[in-house]
Amino acid sequence: MRALPQIIALSTLVALSLPSLPLGQAAGLFSKKSPLERKAKRYNLVPVQVAAPGVHIDMRYKITSAAGKPLYLREMPCLVNEYAGKKLRLAQQEVARQGYALKIWDAWRPPEAHKALWEAVKDPRYVVPPEKGLSWHCYGISIDLTLVKKDGSPVKMPTKFDVFSKQAASKYTGNDPEIRRNLAVLQTAMLNAGFRKINDEWWHFDDEATIKARKVYNVTAKDLGIPMP
Numbered sequence: 606m607r608a609l610p611q612i613i614a615l616s617t618l619v620a621l622s623l624p625s626l627p628l629g630q631a632a633g634l635f636s637k638k639s640p641l642e643r644k645a646k647r648y649n650l651v652p653v654q655v656a657a658p659g660v661h662i663d664m665r666y667k668i669t670s671a672a673g674k675p676l677y678l679r680e681m682p683c684l685v686n687e688y689a690g691k692k693l694r695l696a697q698q699e700v701a702r703q704g705y706a707l708k709i710w711d712a713w714r715p716p717e718a719h720k721a722l723w724e725a726v727k728d729p730r731y732v733v734p735p736e737k738g739l740s741w742h743c744y745g746i747s748i749d750l751t752l753v754k755k756d757g758s759p760v761k762m763p764t765k766f767d768v769f770s771k772q773a774a775s776k777y778t779g780n781d782p783e784i785r786r787n788l789a790v791l792q793t794a795m796l797n798a799g800f801r802k803i804n805d806e807w808w809h810f811d812d813e814a815t816i817k818a819r820k821v822y823n824v825t826a827k828d829l830g831i832p833m834p
């Protein structure tokens with residue numbers, strides 16, 4: 606009987622301390638995983654905001670795409686392979702030390718959406734042809750992202766997302782020193798964390814080590830019960 610007041614006191618303490626905890630910790634400690642999160646975990650996929658607290662998420666394919674229409678519905682989660690997520694956390698910490706944050710445009714992309722994107726773009730420089738296999742996005746180990754200020758406000762970068770032109774190259778050839786500097790902050794943090802960049806898209810980074818270690822699964826939106834347009 607005497608234990609009861611102590612339990613109440615402890616839960617009051619937890620409730621009081623909750624707002625000061627970083628989001629990821631709070632989610633891990635105090636909230637149960639949703640059925641989707643539990644299902645995704647079986648395929649080594651985790652929510653980006655839990656893997657890398659402090660990142661901003663703006664999934665562009667909820668709004669539009671090169672196909673001229675959204676590839677995702679509003680309820681589309683932002684998921685990433687858990688090992689790539691650990692690297693993303695390191696990159697986020699590195700840019701945060703300089704007053705910035707990462708903003709995710711796309712991470713795990715279901716094969717259903719990838720095929721729709723290929724149908725629209727049909728340019729193998731920018732989208733992997735389905736007959737050649739899946740994009741690494743489909744395994745959650747490729748991430749499309751940009752640099753923003755900590756509060757999410759934009760900084761100057763070479764182009765918008767999915768601008769398929771020479772200006773989207775990861776080697777910046779323009780004259781704006783601010784863009785050159787911002788791109789260098791993003792690339793240095795991502796490369797230091799263990800990602801690699803590609804030539805044609807400055808916003809795209811791969812976690813090659815995780816796919817080589819075969820810590821990935823082929824998983825569709827249907828497998829996770831996620832509705833698609």
Ligand SMILES: [Zn+2]
Nearest residue numbers: 747748749809
């Ligand atoms: Zn990409």
